[in-house]
Amino acid sequence: MISKEFNRKLMELIGYMITSARGLVDEPKSYGPFRLVEGVSRLCEALLAQEGTDREFLAELKTTIDETKFVLMTDMEAFVEMLDRTTLLYARKLKALEE
């Protein structure tokens, strides 16, 4: 059963993704990875409130993103390093998933 709150968060995420897609047509190239990873953070937030999700993993993923995402404006290297850490975090989770 999808809660009202979860439904609202998903609706907001849809809005964020649609308007990001349109905005990115005209915005700086570097905003692309930011918008995507911000979308992941928002999806994690929505899923964290749901029963039956891997909260520990989602919380770690969200924290990893949120702690560093804003350095995009000042330190692209640190931003990319965060993306690599996030990817590794996800890959380890994927690897551990039961077939």
Place this chain on the structure above:
Amino acid sequence: MELKQAIMERRSVRQFTAQGVTRAELEQVLEAGIWAPCAGNLQEWEFVCVTRPEMIGKMKVVSPGVFWKPQAIVVVCVDSTKAGEAFGARNAGRWSIFDCAMAAQNMMLRAYDLGIGSCAIGSFNAIAVRELLDIPEHVQPELLLLLGRYESLPKPPPRKTEVIHWERFGSHGGDR
């Protein structure tokens, strides 16, 4: 507050506290906007000030550049009909953007003077914002100005002094 202090210390604030901004304060900020210089004294701008939390939440959804809810959002718009008639279709957009930018800077400085943080946001969807706020077709939303209280200001990034040229391009003060 001295003008120089406001210019040097104002920062783009993206994270706001829940503390409110009063109607009287917003009126002062908006007044600063309408006193900005503008091409041909046309005053072709329109300012839509949104304070209702529910609507601010909806605007945030369609504005990827907004990460925390501010207490108010001023949508800085251009009356395209007025601008087109005065400047011609070819130049209307150009002059109007300058005018909006100068009005926004006035408002941000006045906001800082009042202890209110601000951030100019270009990453928003104008079609969606227009629909949400019943903005007519001939009025173009150009910029969102977020306003709200803050706990701390971001650190100032270093400024590039080499962009200042004296007398001729490429001379940075050596032959003054």
